[in-house]
Amino acid sequence: MTYRILPILIIIATLSSCVSPKVVEEIKQQRQETFQENQEIKEENTSLSTENIELKDKLSRLNSEITQLISDSTTRAASCRQLQSQLDDLNEAYDLLTAKNSQMMSNKAEETKKVLKELQNTREELLKKEDELLTLEQNLSVKQKELLNTQNELIEREKKVMELQSIINRKDSLLSALKDRISSALLGFEGDGLTITQKNGKVYISLEEQLLFASGSWQVDSRGREALSKLSKALENQQDINVLIEGHTDSIPFGGRGQIKDNWDLSVVRATAIVRILTSSSSIDPERLTAAGKGEFVPIQSNSTSAGRSANRRIEIILTPKLYDLYELLED
Known part of the structure; x- marks a missing residue:
């Protein structure tokens, strides 16, 4: 009887150690920081204004995409936290099962297999969610770079417009002074x-x-x-x-x-x-x-x-x- 239970114990112990609480906590912390950074970018984007209609349209589209990415990131993070909670619950159930005597474990073999299967499925789903969240973060980084480039382009355009206006104003002043000089002469x-x-x-x-x-x-x-x-x-x-x-x-x-x-x-x-x-x-x-x-x-x-x-x-x-x-x- 004992030699049949021992492999099951080894499998359970191995699976439960694959995702440590510390790793999950670090992932949660990173997601939170990403969310906060995205919020700051969103607030900064809101303050942008432009006299160039084409650039304003582009900025509006980028802001909309970033908002959607932030929303998706928040949803993914919440899903990860929910899955972690489920994983914790399953680990707790697993600990209770392992505390029972050999006879009880023998009688509950099918239930143990089911729990192991759920643990495996949960772990795979958690990894999948983490991959999706990473992709969202990468997309967000690309959009942030596009937004920064657009902002810089807008600043350069506004600078050039101001320089052009300054030149025009100087020429107008020159002409006005010249007209006055000629009128006097x-x-x-x-x-x-x-x-x-x-x-x-x-x-x-x-x-x-x-x-x-x-x-x-x-x-x-x-x-x-x-x-x-x-x-x-x-x-x-x-x-x-x-x-x-x-x-x-x-x-x-x-x-x-x-x-x-x-x-x-x-x-x-x-x-x-x-x-x-x-x-x-x-x-x-x-x-x-x-x-x-x-x-x-x-x-x-x-x-x-x-x-x-x-x-x-x-x-x-x-x-x-x-x-x-x-x-x-x-x-x-």
């Missing part, structure tokens, strides 16, 4: 066919034909030369400003004179006449100047009236700040 000419406006990041100086040219001519009169000379002095030290001179006509066809055949030619030769006066009246760098003829194709008023045609016959001097630093930042 040309104070006696405003209202006499000259207007100065600032829009779209540029300063526009519009000079009507009456201030510069006789009808059909490209020779600038003395009053116009005086205005252009003062303008060139105001611009010569503005090295970060490019100057575009555009000639414009009305829609009435130009009769032609020498090599000047039509409104296209007239608008171009008038623009180049302005360029020559600007360069001869100051030390302004010619590389900053561009002359262009628009003919009658960019009117500011209707050509159907005399007043409209008069307004369309004009020279526009467009001042544009150089944006090298802005372009470099955009390329980066």
Whole structure:
């Protein structure tokens, strides 16, 4: 009888030692720490905000996945604790059985086999749950890294936006100061066919034909030369400003004179006449100047009236700040 019971005792003793309470307790502690870390990450994620809609969508999706992972981790940990409790109960039942005498163990052989089977099944299920929990932790780590990368990308984007805005603000301030300088230099000419406006990041100086040219001519009169000379002095030290001179006509066809055949030619030769006066009246760098003829194709008023045609016959001097630093930042 004794030699039949002894192997059973050895099997029971071996199985009961496979999962020690200390190991299970350490697993529980690790799960708790993981849960707390996930909670901290969730709270940190909640504080994120972004002006970039695409990144906000990505952050929201990642936060949702992390919340689900945390919930799954909590569920798995609770399941492990429940299984451990069941294992403890079974171990207690096993201890009671082993305390009985040989006769009782003989009579309860089938029950002992059942308990052993339950112990084995419980142990296998516990190992399975531990594997699942480990997988969840690994997935959570990956999502945390993705979230950190997204946060860093968002910070860099916001930094670049702030730098761009700073550059734009500096350019706007430069243009405002330049407009004030030019308005001061040309104070006696405003209202006499000259207007100065600032829009779209540029300063526009519009000079009507009456201030510069006789009808059909490209020779600038003395009053116009005086205005252009003062303008060139105001611009010569503005090295970060490019100057575009555009000639414009009305829609009435130009009769032609020498090599000047039509409104296209007239608008171009008038623009180049302005360029020559600007360069001869100051030390302004010619590389900053561009002359262009628009003919009658960019009117500011209707050509159907005399007043409209008069307004369309004009020279526009467009001042544009150089944006090298802005372009470099955009390329980066």
